Amino acid sequence: MGMRRAIAALLAALTIAACAPSLGTFNALSRRDAARVAGDVPYGEGPRRHLDVYAPKAGASRGASGLPVIVFFYGGSWASGDRGDYAFAGDALAGKGFVTVVPDYRVYPEVRFPDFIEDGADAVKWTQENAARYGGDPSRIVLVGHSAGAYIAAMLGLDAHYLNDAGVDARAIRGVAGLSGPYDFLPLDREATQNAFGAAEDPAATQPVNFARADAPAFLLVWGEKDDLVRRRNIDGLSRALRDAGAAPEVKLYPSLGHSETLLSFSRLLRGRAPVLDDVSAFAKRVTAEAVAPPPVAPRPPPP
Numbered sequence: 001m002g003m004r005r006a007i008a009a010l011l012a013a014l015t016i017a018a019c020a021p022s023l024g025t026f027n028a029l030s031r032r033d034a035a036r037v038a039g040d041v042p043y044g045e046g047p048r049r050h051l052d053v054y055a056p057k058a059g060a061s062r063g064a065s066g067l068p069v070i071v072f073f074y075g076g077s078w079a080s081g082d083r084g085d086y087a088f089a090g091d092a093l094a095g096k097g098f099v100t101v102v103p104d105y106r107v108y109p110e111v112r113f114p115d116f117i118e119d120g121a122d123a124v125k126w127t128q129e130n131a132a133r134y135g136g137d138p139s140r141i142v143l144v145g146h147s148a149g150a151y152i153a154a155m156l157g158l159d160a161h162y163l164n165d166a167g168v169d170a171r172a173i174r175g176v177a178g179l180s181g182p183y184d185f186l187p188l189d190r191e192a193t194q195n196a197f198g199a200a201e202d203p204a205a206t207q208p209v210n211f212a213r214a215d216a217p218a219f220l221l222v223w224g225e226k227d228d229l230v231r232r233r234n235i236d237g238l239s240r241a242l243r244d245a246g247a248a249p250e251v252k253l254y255p256s257l258g259h260s261e262t263l264l265s266f267s268r269l270l271r272g273r274a275p276v277l278d279d280v281s282a283f284a285k286r287v288t289a290e291a292v293a294p295p296p297v298a299p300r301p302p303p304p
Contacts, residue, residue, distance in 0.1 A: 033056075033057070033091050033092060033094065033095025033096075033268075034054045034055060034056050034057055034090070034091045034094030034095045034100075035054065035055060035056075035057050035094075036052055036053070036054050036087070036090070036091075037053050037054065037055045037134050038052065038053035038134065039052045039053075040052070041053065041126075043103060043122055043123050043125075043126035044119065044122050046106070047104075048104050048105060048106040048107070048110070048119075049103075049104065049105070049106065049119060049122070049123075050083070050103070050104055051083065051101055051102060051103035051104065051123055051126065052083055052084075052087075052090060052101070052102045053099065053100070053101050053102075053134050054087075054090040054091055054093070054094035054099070054100040054101075054102070055067070055094050055099050055100070055134050055135055055136075056094055056095060056097055056098075057095075065132070065135050065137075066135070066136075066137045067097060067098060067099050067135050067136050067137060068097070068098050068099075068136070068137060068140045068141075068142065068174075068284060068285065068288035069098060069099045069100070069101065069127060069131045069136040069137060069138065069140060069141045069142070070093050070098045070099070070100045070101070070141070070142050070143075070144050070284060071100075071101045071102075071103070071120075071123060071124055071127050071141060071142075071143050071144070071153075072086070072089055072090060072093060072100060072101070072102050072144045072145065072149070073103070073105070073120060073143070073144070073145035073146075073148075073149030073150070073152045073153050074086045074089070074102070074145070074146060074147075074148075074149045074263075075145070075146045075147025075148040075149045075150070075180075075263075076107065076147070076148055076149075077147070077148055077192035077196075078107055078108055078113075078116055078148045078151075078192065078195075078196035079107050079108045079109075079192060079195065079196070080107060081104070081107065081148075081149075082104065083102045083103060083104045086102055087102075088266060088267045088268075089102070089146075089263065089266050089267075090102045092266040092267065092268075092277055093144070093266070093277075093280075093281070096277070096281040096284075096285075097281075097285070098136075098142075098281075098284065099131055099134050099135055099136030101123065101126075101127045101131075103119070103120070103123035103126075105119035105120055105123070105152070106119055108195045108196050109195070112195070112196055112197070112198075112199050112200075113196055113197045113199075113200050113206050114155075114162070114200075114206075116148075116152060116196075117152055117155045117156065117159075117162050118162060118165075118166070120152040120153070120155075120156050120162070121156055121162040121163050121165065121166035121168060122166050124141065124143070124156065124163065124166065124168050124173070125166045125167055125168050127141060128141065128168055128169065128172055137288075138172060139169075139171075139172045140172065140174055140288040141172045141173050141174060141288075142173075142174055142175045142176070142177065142283075142284040142287060142288060143156055143157060143173060143175070143176045143177070143217075144176075144177045144178075144179070144280060144284070145176075145177075145178055145179065145181060146179040146180060146181070146262065146263040147179070147180050147181060147182070147229075147230065147259065147263075148181075148182070149181075150178035150179055150180060150181025150182075150183075151178075151181050151182050151183065151208065153176050153177070153178055153181070154176055154178050154181055154183055154208040154219075154238070155208050155211070156173070156176075157173060157176035157216055157217045157219070158208050158211035158212060158213065158216055159205075159208075159211045173217045174217055174218065174284075174287040174288050175217050175218040175219070175220065175283060175284060175287035175288070176216075176217050176218070176219050176220070177219075177220040177222065177280045177283055177284065178219070178220070178221050178222065179222045179223075179262040179263055179276070179280075180222065180223055180224060180227055180229075180230050180259050180260075180262045180263070181208075181221070181230065181234065181235075182230050182234050183207070183208040183209050183234045183235070183237060183238040184207055184208070184209040184233060184234050184237035184238060184241075185207070185234060186203055186204070186206075186207060188203070208238060209237045209238050209241045210241075212238065212241035212242045212244070212245040212247065213245050213247070214245045214246030214247050216242065216245075216247055217287070218248075218249075218250075218283075218287045219238075219239075219242060219247065219249040219250065220249070220250045220251075220252065220279070220280065220283040221235050221238060221239055221249055221250070221251045221252070222251075222252050222254070222262055222276060222279070222280070223235045223251075223252075223253055223254070223262070224253075224254045224255075224256075224257030224258050224259060224261055224262045224274075225253055225254065225255045225256075225257070226255075226256065226257060226258040226259075226261075227257070227258055227259040227262075228258070228259070229259040230259060235251060235253075239251050250283065252276075252279055254274040254276065256273060256274060257273065257274050257276075261273060261274070262274075262276055263276075265277065
């Protein structure tokens, strides 16, 4: 009972802080399913533009190649977070057979919208250029994010100009899995959103829901029904907008989970609470297994 009470107290603290504090406890208590094969790798200038890479232990030791790739963006209200706190997430996803990249990105007050999205695009660009060095297939990438990180993943998947501007071949982005993400949150009625987005010239351009399109990557939207930070309207709004546009998003709701727990259930300590890791992994494997159609070839003009 003592351990259960300790875990419950830790979960409560994490939920109140919206995943911003250190998650070292989960790293320490997680059995390593994978190996960190690269650490503190710069993908841009400045200390907040570095990343870590994880790979399955068997693949890392045997020189495996052609594995699907996940880029994981953590949350923190666009104002905090450190990739080192999310080793348990990189380890869990890599343990499911993915080369997994976990980048930091710049946050408020250093930057505001859209800089953290542009950092995400640059991290994806680095991944596309370097994944093969660690056994990954740069043509099969899935973006996964939690909370503010889910927002970044969704914007990269939907508003095409971010990846285009970074020089990313967007056909490689096979899917986006958003955990407890804010996608439809106007008006900006919280301090965190006002800080990060309040200076935007066009508030509508900050909202993923406004960029839903039929040719977007496949989407998986995850939400815990006990989430009192990111309301269900975000999941419903984006899923409805995608369907209206002609896409077919997948939605998974977990009755027993709160905001932080959709990610904390990745940890071996809490994996039994809900199958979020298995569901995200199954989605990522399915969308990376599908063939990608080649770009259309322009018809030749008729002979004169």
